[in-house]
Amino acid sequence: LVDAQESIGNVEVLWNGSSYSLVWQALPEEDDAELIFVATVTSDGSFLGEPINLPAEGGADPAISLARNGTEIALAWTQQYRGVVNVFVTALDEVGSGFGVGSRISIEEAPVAQISLTWTGDGYGLAWMSEAAGDGDKDVVFSRLDSGRVRQGSPVRVNDDTRTVGHIDLTWIGDEHWVAFLDKDSGRPPYVPLDVRIARLSDCH
Secondary structure, eight states, rough: OOOOOOEEEEEEEEEEEEEEEEEEEEEEEEEEEEEEEEEEEETSBBSSSEEEEEEEEEEESEEEEEOOOSSSSEEEEEEEETEEEEEEEEEEEEOOOOSSSSSEOOOOSSSSEEEEEEEOOOOOEEEEEOTTTTOOOOOOEEEEEEEOOEEEEEEOOOOOOTEEEEEEEEEESSSSSEEEEEEEEEEEESSOEEEEEEETTTTOO
16 A cells, blocks of 8 residues: 555554545654654555645654544544653544644653553543653553543553553443553563553443
8 A cells, every 4th residue: 555665663444334544654764753644545455535644743653543433533643742752632534534633632741652542432542551650660541531532530540550561452342441451560570471461440431
């Protein structure tokens, strides 16, 4: 699909019933600004219209996640904001238009990464990996969004104080969120295998 003149990073794809929404990260060789491209791809594998893009404005490699609510696609991504990488969410219609600046969801003065977005039927769940603790470990943070992608209540930390985490995946099972992530005790050597943990977020929906 993409005859890339730059390196390709993270990729997400979502079927909407008649076509695919495709999002990917590009790293231009002659420019330091990462780009996030959004495109609609037909069932036979061709682009419907031209891809649109959003500069990611530096920082860590942008993380991306897609969720469909039945009429539109919601896109979550990480982007630098006032020197700190935060999470933003915006909406696309089924052909990829309507891509805008997005609403800033995380308000931490610490970098965030590895996000996961899901639709619940009347709103969204959003999980991300945060470095807010400032001790080198990372936390899994969860927040609810309404159908207009506005955050509801305060974000909730999922893991305990002694873990370093990564590779999060959030899902909605009909009445509660579950989030899976890798973790280990902070004091364990780096070569020790990570554990897979699953947390039920029944009190957070």
